[in-house]
């Protein structure tokens with residue numbers, strides 16, 4: 001085991017896959033010589049050379065279109081969209097082209113590609129550089145959607161995404177890049193669609209994603225001081241969605257709280273709640289509670305942004321409401 | 325203010341490609357060009373009749389009048405070169421040797437359809453024929469063609485990607501992103517603008533800052549401006565050979581502007597009444613199919629040989645029509661197939 005930052009884990013995960021498979025290539029703005037604006041691709045240009053690690057113009061449509069065309073002709077590209085907010089300028093390529101092509105062609109075309117992107121708030125960057133857009137992605141049939149919360153999972157899930165035969169949107173959380181965690185030796189590759197129970201507890205199930213996982217764990221510590229034992233589930237991917245793990249925990253605790261960083265309407269927690277209402281109603285001993293960012297653009301000032309994003313205190317309050 | 329008039333093809337172009345002398349293609353190539361154009365013409369006329377009788381549903385965009393461009397490239401391309409086309413892509417699919425029956429079946433929503441009815445007329449794709457798709461969002465496929473060209477270059481396969489699009493496409497951002505990208509990485513891609521003077525119902529000249537919508541933008545990406553008579557199969561064939569050769573030799577992309585005209589409306593629902601009789605009759609007089617037939621006869625091809633080709637093609641169109649009509653509707657389990665590579669649509673476990 002060694003300690004590694006989340007940002008170094010991105011580079012390590014990409015390097016692991018590029019070394020394993022010559023058809024894996026990386027392109028995006030500033031990913032090569034500069035090592036990425038978040039320094040998450042440092043060293044890859046030196047290791048793999050300019051034909052496999054490519055600095056591109058500021059052309060998000062051209063970048064993702066190139067990833068798609070390369071994927072349909074035998075490559076396994078990893079493309080970077082610097083900030084996930086920028087998906088809005090190339091959403092056509094994602095939602096109309098990449099997501100639909102296998103279906104429209106009756107299975108003729110495979111698109112084994114990964115689009116990595118810096119997602120989420122907490123950096124005081126304001127409304128156009130802070131969004132959590134995983135719920136946009138989840139709404140489009142044909143995309144897989146992954147969001148790791150730890151350095152170890154960055155490597156394991158990135159490897160799984162690269163090896164997956166379907167297009168994967170891989171959301172790296174900007175506020176987690178500097179965080180550290182233990183990473184084992186040797187190759188790491190997980191399976192997409194496996195949630196992990198990161199904290200055991202009998203009283204309430206808290207389901208979270210990405211930056212909300214450490215916050216949920218923090219909330220669980222606070223609740224424990226009041227004698228409430230919360231189970232915390234790190235969802236890790238939204239598509240595939242691991243309802244098996246979530247349902248097992250909800251059956252055991254009888255209470256569910258979802259913690260979403262995205263704005264409230266049509267967030268993944270709403271989908272989870274509706275599934276639980278349809279399938280697990282009689283296992284519940286109280287209302288499902290959704291803790292989300294309010295339905296607002298994110299403000300820039302630290303005090304305002306902190307008030308908008310779900311905090312450990314708000315998550316703990318949510319759990320108490322679920323149990324009330 | 326009256327809109328600027330689009331220059332006619334015989335007026336001096338902004339730039340031109342010398343395709344390496346004016347030697348006509350070999351006799352077999354010319355017969356192939358004529359055969360391909362006839363197939364497209366016969367197929368699309370039949371498709372139009374089938375709309376009128378309600379057998380083709382939804383929308384459909386015909387390339388009647390524009391056949392010379394797809395035929396020329398289809399004839400000049402290497403078997404493993406990639407085609408990327410638009411919703412107006414029947415001709416480009418046929419040009420790559422995709423058989424008529426599955427294309428007709430796709431238009432009719434039948435089980436025998438090229439994509440079993442899951443794509444429809446605007447999305448014809450046959451990977452087996454390197455027909456890598458027909459795309460219905462303006463501009464996107466230029467960027468995707470770049471990716472195929474990029475991959476061909478990375479793999480050292482010698483393949484070229486050819487991307488067809490309309491004049492209206494030159495005003496969307498993706499066009500400009502794609503041309504810069506292709507030029508920067510010297511990609512083996514040929515961009516072919518089929519300038520039929522109209523977008524849907526608006527003339528391209530009235531909403532474009534330059535007279536030649538593609539060629540006048542070429543220099544912004546370090547490319548030669550090229551304007552061609554898109555209704556002359558020999559001219560288009562020579563230009564295709566030159567551009568494919570340039571791409572294959574590693575010299576990078578080309579942008580060709582081929583002047584042409586669609587005989588019908590934009591799509592099935594459009595009678596095309598916004599065009600003047602004068603304009604229409606000018607262009608019907610430049611119809612590439614009868615003009616090329618006359619050229620072949622004038623240059624010594626036997627009437628009987630041409631008639632035999634015509635009979636053969638007519639029979640093939642009839643056969644495809646009957647085969648498609650005989651095919652049933654697609655199996656309903658296809659609704660939830662092939663969203664993901666595991667063959668299904670499941671998003672949870």
Ligand SMILES: Cc1ncc(C[n+]2csc(CCOP(=O)(O)OP(=O)(O)O)c2C)c(N)n1
Nearest residue numbers: 412460461462490491492493520522523524
């Ligand atoms: C992004 C986008 N905007 C608008 C449309 C609607 N639309 C479909 S075809 C068309 C005209 C395109 O004109 P052109 O590029 O000249 O091609 P042509 O139809 O003449 O072959 C328009 C506006 C679309 N499909 N995609």
